[in-house]
């Protein structure tokens with residue numbers, strides 16, 4: 001029989017696995033690096049293909065050629081909401097997928113952790129995009145730790161075929177254990193290419209939620225979880241062929257036994273890098289490799305055997321020493337903690353460096369001084385022709401604390417603008433400003449306001465905080481690629497007594513939308529908008545809370561219509 005194989009990227013493999021798993025609902029929140037994965041689900045041509053295929057299914061004689069099922073996919077503004085909608089789908093017997101970036105895990109962690117002992121219905125998987133190297137993120141967080149705290153299985157696939165099989169298996173495992181499953185990806189994995197072998201489309205009828213769990217109290221449910229469910233996850237990690245060992249050739253084993261046997265344990269995309277390096281077997285003939293695609297629970301027995309067979313172990317993983325920290329007590333283990341590899345992204349040359357220095361207990365290549373040269377490299381900056389430049393320039397001249405947010409305003413924090421002082425998380429500006437000793441300013445984008453900033457505003461109004469809130473309304477999530485930002489001005493006007501609107505593009509100070517070149521020739525004083533500056537000063541002098549909506553058109557993403565991926 002002809003094999004159904006195809007060449008695709010890591011993200012396309014996940015897309016196909018979701019279709020073949022009969023996923024009904026996909027929810028997500030935009031962000032780097034998962035936008036291009038969600039785009040596959042939102043793509044109009046795919047949807048047309050879905051509708052056409054449903055018609056074909058009715059006519060066909062149950063042919064396996066027809067693989068595509070109907071689904072609904074949507075961007076949302078908040079990860080907790082995205083996950084909760086998915087929970088609702090799961091409870092009613094529909095398989096669901098949630099796609100978020102790593103910081104999104106912090107937001108959805110609350111319902112996730114409870115859902116594990118609460119139990120769910122149909123399969124529910126979270127695909128989380130980590131950003132080792134922080135190329136498009138505010139931090140370099142490792143989502144695999146959420147597997148530990150939530151006590152869920154975490155897949156960390158290394159190539160498209162493993163990712164396809166991992167997602168297919170994740171839905172089965174989720175339904176068997178009645179828990180959500182996490183699958184971690186990175187940008188490098190998403191772009192990686194390879195052949196996948198597609199399996200027959202799932203014929204399973206997804207289960208609905210079983211109400212009988214309410215017979216037990218929560219402490220009992222947690223005990224039951226540990227005696228009945230977690231062992232299933234541990235058995236999966238120990239027995240899956242996705243966690244595989246590639247031993248050194250037999251004759252090399254004999255030769256090196258007890259002297260210089262080296263093993264590498266890796267997970268995720270780093271495993272593909274290790275595999276490529278080890279293909280140079282003439283140089284690295286003495287090295288065995290344990291490639292882990294399920295990293296929580298860790299397959300401790302499998303790792304124990306691997307440890308016993310190797311004198312020195314190198315753990316190669318992105319972003320944090322997640323595996324390394326759990327096993328380093330067991331023997332001579334090198335990795336990030338010993339300075340052999342950098343934190344964050346791991347490149348092929350880093351692994352080769354680590355192998356060259358494997359006999360040293362500690363190395364110091366990745367020290368403070370080595371990285372200080374890179375401290376500002378690749379940092380995002382405000383566009384030269386951004387409509388909000390007059391605002392940022394003015395903010396840099398006044399002497400009050402200014403809380404920025406995780407939209408473009410965070411890019412105004414560093415020199416030469418030095419406008420906002422702090423920026424902690426998406427939607428945080430208003431609550432942070434609420435804590436300032438004296439009246440300060442919160443600068444927040446419209447997407448961040450809808451994400452969670454509105455809760456901060458509600459609190460600020462309820463408790464009578466003293467502050468000026470500047471809402472940058474450009475109708476798009478400019479920081480994450482120009483996705484639509486909802487307009488919740490009516491809600492803001494309902495809860496806040498003093499709301500003004502200032503159109504930064506029309507008339508008052510800036511007569512027309514200027515080109516990047518025109519802006520580039522202006523001095524700081526020429527860019528300042530006196531009308532806007534005066535309005536801010538006036539509102540700052542008032543007691544209580546004031547809101548100014550600053551309407552402007554993002555020069556990079558323009559209107560939503562052409563960017564509504």
Ligand code: SF4
Nearest residue numbers: 383386408554555556
């Ligand atoms: S992306 Fe848009 S909103 Fe952000 S700095 Fe550039 S022009 Fe301004």
